[in-house]
Amino acid sequence: MIAFKQVQKQYPNGFSALKNVDLQIQQGEYVAIIGLSGAGKSTLLRCINRMHEITGGTLLVDEVDINTLKGKSVRQFRRNIGMIFQSFNLVTRISVIKNVLVSFVPEMPFWRKLLGIFTEQQKKQALMALDRVGILDKAYVRVDQLSGGQQQRVALARTLAQNPKIILADEPVASLDPVTAHQVMDDFRRINKELNMTVIMNIHHVELALEYANRVIGIRAGEIVYDGAAKDVTEAVLQQIYNGQVEEGSSVVDVRQAVTN
Numbered sequence: 001m002i003a004f005k006q007v008q009k010q011y012p013n014g015f016s017a018l019k020n021v022d023l024q025i026q027q028g029e030y031v032a033i034i035g036l037s038g039a040g041k042s043t044l045l046r047c048i049n050r051m052h053e054i055t056g057g058t059l060l061v062d063e064v065d066i067n068t069l070k071g072k073s074v075r076q077f078r079r080n081i082g083m084i085f086q087s088f089n090l091v092t093r094i095s096v097i098k099n100v101l102v103s104f105v106p107e108m109p110f111w112r113k114l115l116g117i118f119t120e121q122q123k124k125q126a127l128m129a130l131d132r133v134g135i136l137d138k139a140y141v142r143v144d145q146l147s148g149g150q151q152q153r154v155a156l157a158r159t160l161a162q163n164p165k166i167i168l169a170d171e172p173v174a175s176l177d178p179v180t181a182h183q184v185m186d187d188f189r190r191i192n193k194e195l196n197m198t199v200i201m202n203i204h205h206v207e208l209a210l211e212y213a214n215r216v217i218g219i220r221a222g223e224i225v226y227d228g229a230a231k232d233v234t235e236a237v238l239q240q241i242y243n244g245q246v247e248e249g250s251s252v253v254d255v256r257q258a259v260t261n
């Protein structure tokens with residue numbers, strides 16, 4: 001379980017990006033975080049794996065106060081949390097499988113890292129992860145020969161191979177076309193259901209958020225202004241989250257349809 005208790009994040013320039021956030025996310029939930037640009041979505045996500053340090057309150061992950069972790073224990077803690085970015089973060093000049101195998105690097109002995117030698121078990125795990133996201137046939141293809149959607153699936157496979165308990169996804173479908181975005185969202189849903197991994201996703205596409213996530217957290221100017229079931233998100237809730245200006249490209253009519261379908 002992830003628990004935010006009165007969490008604050010103030011950046012060094014004095015800007016308060018999170019203001020007394022209280023939140024609990026149980027293992028296996030699929031949560032979408034929505035809100036205007038600059039509302040604090042990335043900050044909230046990045047505090048969970050300590051890419052950003054909180055400056056007030058307490059953040060517990062599986063009952064561990066993550067601010068107390070140091071050095072090696074931070075690295076061990078991060079092994080349980082996968083991160084997916086909008087830009088995929090892959091090495092495009094090498095093969096798909098090598099990109100997935102990279103997920104094993106932190107726990108490899110130095111000489112193996114140097115030689116890039118992976119065990120049969122690691123290769124098997126990497127291939128299984130690729131199979132789970134439907135791109136096993138691309139294992140030995142160079143990443144720069146894949147489409148955007150396929151590259152995001154490689155990134156997802158790399159995270160899966162690490163066998164995390166939690167996946168944080170920061171705008172994972174923002175640079176994909178609508179059809180591919182749905183495919184990638186389907187992958188997340190399958191992984192969430194089959195492997196009981198918690199998925200917490202920042203997403204600008206409200207319709208996708210409502211269609212796929214079970215729970216929606218709406219954030220405005222660093223404060224949580226909605227936290228509830230995706231099916232209960234109404235036009236009024238959206239106006240509240242988006243400060244009376246529903247996001248460009250996401251008509252309220254579309255949103256309503258997604259909710260009622």
Ligand SMILES: Nc1ncnc2c1ncn2[C@@H]1O[C@H](COP(=O)(O)OP(=O)(O)OP(=O)(O)O)[C@@H](O)[C@H]1O
Binds near residue numbers: 016035038043
């Ligand atoms: N390093 C930083 N120093 C100062 N302010 C920052 C820093 N990083 C982010 N901010 C500010 O904190 C606020 C929240 O930023 P954040 O990136 O979390 O928003 P977001 O909701 O994820 O936005 P977007 O949807 O555009 O990615 C913004 O006003 C931003 O300008």
